[in-house]
Amino acid sequence: MSEYAIEVENLVKVYHSGRRNEVRAVNGMSFRVPRGEIFGLLGPNGAGKTTILKMLNTLIHSTGGRARVLGYDVSQQPLEVRQRITVVIQETAVEMFLDARDNLLTFARFHGLHAVEARRRADVVMERFNLHSEANKKVQDLSGGYRRRVQVAKAFMVDTPVVFLDEFSTGMDPILKRAVMGYLREEASRGRTIILTTQVLSEAEELCDDILIMNKGREVARGDLHTLKLLSHGVYEVTITFEELPAAIEAYLASLEPVRMEIHQTTIEVALKAEEARVLELVAELAKKGRVLRVEISGASLEDIFVELMENK
Amino acid sequence: MAAISAILYREGKIRATNYTFLFWDLFYPLGYLLVFGVGVNEAMGGAFPSGPVDYNSFFLAGVLGMASFGIAANTSWTFFLDRDNGIFYEMLTYPMTRAEYLLGKVLFNIGIALFQAALTVALAAALLDVRIRWDLLPLLTLAVVIGTAGWFYFYAIFALKIRRNDIFNTVTSIFYFAFLFASSMFYPLEPLPAWFRWTALANPITWQVDVLRYASIGIGSPLQIVWEAAAFLLFTLGSFAYAVRSLDQQE
Numbered sequence: 001m002s003e004y005a006i007e008v009e010n011l012v013k014v015y016h017s018g019r020r021n022e023v024r025a026v027n028g029m030s031f032r033v034p035r036g037e038i039f040g041l042l043g044p045n046g047a048g049k050t051t052i053l054k055m056l057n058t059l060i061h062s063t064g065g066r067a068r069v070l071g072y073d074v075s076q077q078p079l080e081v082r083q084r085i086t087v088v089i090q091e092t093a094v095e096m097f098l099d100a101r102d103n104l105l106t107f108a109r110f111h112g113l114h115a116v117e118a119r120r121r122a123d124v125v126m127e128r129f130n131l132h133s134e135a136n137k138k139v140q141d142l143s144g145g146y147r148r149r150v151q152v153a154k155a156f157m158v159d160t161p162v163v164f165l166d167e168f169s170t171g172m173d174p175i176l177k178r179a180v181m182g183y184l185r186e187e188a189s190r191g192r193t194i195i196l197t198t199q200v201l202s203e204a205e206e207l208c209d210d211i212l213i214m215n216k217g218r219e220v221a222r223g224d225l226h227t228l229k230l231l232s233h234g235v236y237e238v239t240i241t242f243e244e245l246p247a248a249i250e251a252y253l254a255s256l257e258p259v260r261m262e263i264h265q266t267t268i269e270v271a272l273k274a275e276e277a278r279v280l281e282l283v284a285e286l287a288k289k290g291r292v293l294r295v296e297i298s299g300a301s302l303e304d305i306f307v308e309l310m311e312n313k
Numbered sequence: 314m315a316a317i318s319a320i321l322y323r324e325g326k327i328r329a330t331n332y333t334f335l336f337w338d339l340f341y342p343l344g345y346l347l348v349f350g351v352g353v354n355e356a357m358g359g360a361f362p363s364g365p366v367d368y369n370s371f372f373l374a375g376v377l378g379m380a381s382f383g384i385a386a387n388t389s390w391t392f393f394l395d396r397d398n399g400i401f402y403e404m405l406t407y408p409m410t411r412a413e414y415l416l417g418k419v420l421f422n423i424g425i426a427l428f429q430a431a432l433t434v435a436l437a438a439a440l441l442d443v444r445i446r447w448d449l450l451p452l453l454t455l456a457v458v459i460g461t462a463g464w465f466y467f468y469a470i471f472a473l474k475i476r477r478n479d480i481f482n483t484v485t486s487i488f489y490f491a492f493l494f495a496s497s498m499f500y501p502l503e504p505l506p507a508w509f510r511w512t513a514l515a516n517p518i519t520w521q522v523d524v525l526r527y528a529s530i531g532i533g534s535p536l537q538i539v540w541e542a543a544a545f546l547l548f549t550l551g552s553f554a555y556a557v558r559s560l561d562q563q564e
Contacts, residue, residue, distance in 0.1 A: 015564070057406045058406060059405055059564075060563075060564050061561075061562075078410075079408065079410055082406055082407060082408045082409070083408040086406075087403060087406040089399060089403055091399040092398075092399050093398065093399030093403035094398060095323070095326075095327065095398070095400055096398045096400075097327050097330040097331065098326055098327065098330070102326060106319070106322065106323050106326065109318075109322055109323075110316065110319040110404075110407040110408065110409070111408060112315050112408070138330070151399075151403075
């Protein structure tokens, strides 16, 4: 049995639109994911994250290369792969005409769970996802957020060793999202491998043991958060809260050519790429522009690294 | 086997939430027999010029064929529904082969078709005095089973290939017109012009209806029935293979 949950070698996917147009959505990707890890695929829209997930979960065929899930080839042994995975696709996927409980029970039935065990688990999962009050309503009568809840809840009905989540937190409120992140960590600690894509970088920062950043179908960077931060080549994140926002501060900050800049009420957040001493000088200059209530200087966040990598590529 | 049982469970649960499907599947073709069939039969004064039986008896096989055709069209339309709900793509990641997925769906349809056929045959015998060949009941059952499967797989190809609901609806409307009227469903082929007769003989509905007619009331040439049954079986197997391929190529 393979020690890796996922093995991808030189994977290629080309989409054809019309006779001449072809799009290389995935262009020679290779990576491995050890078992029990939470692995994040990050990238801007159209980077190829979802396409990789679709190939790994046997929804589409690759154009070239190989991919294995728990040692099973996704092209040659799709059934063996499907028997070991649970997938939360990017689009909402629910049985609209069934109620929340029946959605969970039907899903469990497809995965071969005994009826008694399925009912027991459905109770636990509905409790965790706060679905009890909606248990007997048809899903078509639930809000978009609740539908997504039902969809993600299904992943916790079974114990497949690999779970794929494609932007799972879309449409989820922050409290539930935090809870689900906790559940995912629990599942990983029990040995399940979680493969997720996200555009919410704080989510990946908090959740993932290993991150692969991709763009235009290729790998841009790979590693844990610490390793990725080393790639940032001296990016510092400065947060200053003023009593009152100084006049023309936005123009001044823009003149510093920051990696990223945000202003929320009287707080500025700016990511600067400069030597440490120069950053301290700039902070001192900024502090002269108004009465400062709080200053914070930290290393680059995943978002800064991501923005910098995307701009460089 | 577990996958097929799960599909049957799912289809049953969903069908139970929509009684209009039940009406369409069970009673719509029956309405044809009891309204259209009786109307034509009476209009002809009970005398059907081109055969040894009355129109009610002749039309029974047409109604059974129409039911298979209608059930298949309805069920293949649920691919669109599932696609709109996203569940279609999630289901393709469930632990089952593409063939099991289609097989599960068709078994559910066959269940409905058999129930509908039993109801239609019983009412035809009881109310319209159609003389059923009960000794050929196993053949009739087989013809309903294979007929329903063949049309479902055929329609599934288009439902899986076509992405727009409105285009699919247009295609099914054309199919209804072309397949049903250019066949032996409503009238015998013998008095028709040669071009019409040859077109109808190339139509799988004719093959299925002729077998159903032989199996229900015993009219037709046994040799021709064997050929038509074999042709329909090939049509079913070919449609199945192509439907599985279409499902496998979903992107």
